[in-house]
Amino acid sequence: MNVAEGIELSELAEDAHEVMRDILTGMGFGMDVDMSEDDDVVRFDLDSGVYHPALIANNMELLEAVQHLVDKIVNFDAEDRKRIVVDSQGAKAQSDQDLGESARVLADRVVSEGQPVKVGPLDPRSRRIVHMALRDVSGVTTKSEGEGAFRRVCIMPAR
Numbered sequence: 001m002n003v004a005e006g007i008e009l010s011e012l013a014e015d016a017h018e019v020m021r022d023i024l025t026g027m028g029f030g031m032d033v034d035m036s037e038d039d040d041v042v043r044f045d046l047d048s049g050v051y052h053p054a055l056i057a058n059n060m061e062l063l064e065a066v067q068h069l070v071d072k073i074v075n076f077d078a079e080d081r082k083r084i085v086v087d088s089q090g091a092k093a094q095s096d097q098d099l100g101e102s103a104r105v106l107a108d109r110v111v112s113e114g115q116p117v118k119v120g121p122l123d124p125r126s127r128r129i130v131h132m133a134l135r136d137v138s139g140v141t142t143k144s145e146g147e148g149a150f151r152r153v154c155i156m157p158a159r
Helices: 011-026 049-074 091-113 124-134
Strands: 032-037 041-047 083-088 117-119 140-145 152-157
Touching (some): 011 041, 011 049, 049 083, 049 091, 083 091, 091 117, 091 124, 091 140, 091 152, 124 140, 124 152
Parallel strands (some): 041 083
Antiparallel strands (some): 032 041, 117 152, 140 152
């Protein structure tokens, strides 16, 4: 795994590095991984090659599972938790960007029509992306509504 130049990893990031290596090796996935860390996040960008389609299949289910495992293992008893982000060839970053752009298009529609729009149902991460994408858009407000797997974001005209 390649660590971003000039970065000295924290103890938690070192643990995450080891866990990620063990998971990928155990799965038989040989690939290059670029790793970086900032105050809140440890990032793994997988250069997954032939494994990329498997990692992003079914709405990035395997990629999310690997991220979840690394997060739960390294943050289990950590005092200074950090968010773990695992991406494959920028697919997750592109998906986040696309979702944010779609949310802004819907916000424009809400402003022009004056009628609320409900998005979803969305997972917690996707709901957060929508809320963050629209937090500085004038003329709209957002709120989550619903329960469990049916939770969605409502984009409403600002009053």
